[in-house]
Each structure stands twice: as structure tokens, then as C-alpha cells.
Amino acid sequence: MIDPSAPDFWSGLFQVLLVGTGQTLYMVGVSLLITIIVGLPLGILLVGTESGGLFESPFGSRRAGRVINRVLEFVVNLGRSVPFIILMVALIPFTRLVVGTFIGPTAAIVPLAVVAIPFFARMVEIAIKEVDTGLIEAAESLGATRWQIVSKVLVPEALSPMILGLSTTVTSIINFSAMVGTVAGGGLGDVAVRYGYQRYSTIHMVAVIIVIFAIVMVLQGLATLLAKRFAHKSRPTRAEKASPALRASVMPGT
Template sequence: MNDDELLRALAQATAETGQMVVWSALLTLLLGLPLGVLLVATDRGGLVPAPAARAVLGGVVNVGRSLPFIVLMVAILPFTRLVTGTTIGTVAAIVPLTLGAVPFYARLVETALREVDRAVVEAAQAMGAGRTRIVARVLLPEALPGLVAGLTVTVVALIGYSAMAGAIGGGGLGDLAIRYGYQRFDTTVMVITVVLLVAVVQIVQSLGDLVARRLSHR
């Protein structure tokens, strides 16, 4: 692979990794945030105590978190094909990436919400605020720094997951590293892809930490 081909391949792989991570992160936020809220709300002493429902939700989340990502990708291939019409490529990789990250982020949301001072919630209840209003106006705003920090950790994990998605033809930097760096013994490609992944992780983590700090000092 000459320099021009390498640059084109790196540009395409980086774009594919970005597409996978951005879309899966958005879907994880949309699904994981309400799931984390439900885990807290249905717990004993929560806004809507429902121990049975809480046990089911907790069990599903625990199962999702316990599966290694590479196993999850293979296990849900039929579902991925049902949703996207294929099992290879960037779009197909978004499905297992999302399903792998949602339980992870839901637990981080749960942890952030549990750190909210109970007295603040009780004060809102004493003022007659309904459950939905308490969640939207009290719990989520008070837990926002923790939610942002949790999302940052999740996005970093998704970057690592996206690299593993290359093992089954998911595209991106992981796929490039496997096809050229590993299978063709091209050390240059392997080193560059690793450096790019590390750089992206550092940028995401730094930005996430900065936003979380700003929110915590508002």
C-alpha cells in the first residue's frame, strides 16, 4: 500500500469509526438514559416502587453487561440482519455496539441518579411536584455532571468496541488494522491505527471531563 492509498484508507476508516461511534452513542443515550431512570424509580423507596419490575430490569441489564462484546456481536447476527438487512459493514455494526453499550450506560445513569441528595427530591415532593416533573426538573439536572461523565466513559468504550467490530467486517479503524496491519503484516498501518484510536480516546475523554467539570461548578 503506497502513501496515497494509505491516506485514503485511513480517512475512510476514520470516517466509518466516527459514524459507528456517533450513531451508537446517540442511540445509547436515548435508550440507556430512560432505562437508568427506571432502575432508580422502580427501586424500593423510588418514585414508583416496583420490586418485581426492578428485578427484571436489573437482570436484563446484568446479562447485557456480562456478555463479552465479541460474543454479543456473533450471538445477535440474526437480529442485526433483521434490523439492517446485512451483518457486515458500518451500519450493521451499530446494532451490536448499541446493544452492548445500553446496559453499561444504564448502570452509570443509575449510579449518577443515586448520588442526588434525597432531601432535594423530598423537597420537590413536598411542593407537590409530580413524578415526571421530579425526574425532569430535579433528578436529571442535579445528576447532569455524573451523566456527562458516564456518557464520556461509554463513548470511550464504544471506540474500543468499534475496533473489535472490525473482526466481523464492521469497517472502521479496527477493520483496517486487522486486514492490513495484522493479516498482511503491515506494521506501519497497525501503528498508525493504534495511534489514531488512542488520540481519539484522549480527545473524547478530555472534552467529556471538561464539560463535566464546568457543569459541576455552575
């Protein structure tokens, strides 16, 4: 039990929160970066390797496309269906291999990225599917390569819903990062468990909730702003209309 009337209580709380927030932002930031780097191409491939897609027949083989599509679908579904707490534990050997340890914020990045990548890939998939196929044809008629179609048409045109999808992804990474805290991953979740739960400090608990809420609010606001900025150019109503449906379709697992 921590005594809130102790002279160093508030400065201690502040110190603990600062460290926790820093660790959380570090975990979330790095895993988000990895998520984008891996999830974006993964999402594009998910759409592209479907029949009639841009990468329907990679290396000139329609069968290769089908196989790649099946494998990616399987991996994404697997990643999305295993509960995080199990995934986290199951990944320990892998985490140790990559980072050298499975304790601490850096180690936590591994399961966070692993859970967020398929999540974001689905978001990208949905956003890309919204792009009018007529635009792809227009680019093809101009002699565009597949890479040019992806980089000049698909990604820019799907940017607005992808940003909204990204903000939903960040929110769930923050959510999971707190869970990592409970198994010695550090961050705000660790603060909540060690001080709020184990030492019965309601003030710590409330403070952690407020900080996490503030982080989510700021990121969500930023994403909405960015999405609007790009949607102002593209179809404004469409991206906004798509987002609730988009969220509803991907949120139920979390």
C-alpha cells in the same frame, strides 16, 4: 506484505485511514445516540423502581415496581456479562432483522448499542443515586409530579457525573467498534486487521492506534471540560471524587 517505499504508500495509507475513521465515527456516533436515548431512561427506571424509589409502585402497584426492577436488573446484568464477541455473533439474526444485513458499519451499530446501553444505564444509575434525596422531597413538597422530579431535579443534578459516565461509555464503544472491524464491520479495527495484521504493515497498525488514541483523548477532554462546567455549579469536588470510583466499579468487564 505492503512495501512502505512504494510511491503511493503514504497516500494509500491516508485514504484507508480516512475511510476507516469516518466509519468508526459513524458507528460510534449513532450507537452512542441510541445508547443515550435508551440508556438514560433505563438507568432512571433502575433507580426509580427500587423500593423507596420514585417509581416504586407504578400504576399504583408495588408488585409491578418490584417485577419491573427485577426484569431490568436481569436484562442489564445479562447485557453486561456476555462477552462482546459472543454477543456480536449471537445478535446476528436480530441485526439482520433490523438493518437487513449483518455486514458493514450500519450493521455494527446494533451490537454496539446493545452492549453500551446496559453499561451506560449503570452509569446513570450511579449518578442518579448520588443526588440527595432531600432534593426530591423538596420538589415533592412543591407539588411536583414524578416526571417533573426526573426532568427538573434528578437529571440536571446528576448531569456532571453522567457526562463523565458517558465518556467512559464512548471509550468502550470505540474499543468494541474495533472488534466489530474484525468481523467485517468496517472502521479502524478493519484497517488494523486487514493491513496491519494480515499484510504485516506495522505502519498501518501504529497509525490506527494513534488515530484511536487521539479520538479517545479528544472525547475524554471534551467530557471532562463539560463535566467541570456543570460541576462548577453543582458540587465540584463530589463529581470529580465520584468518577474514579465510578469507573472502577463499571470497568472490570471491559
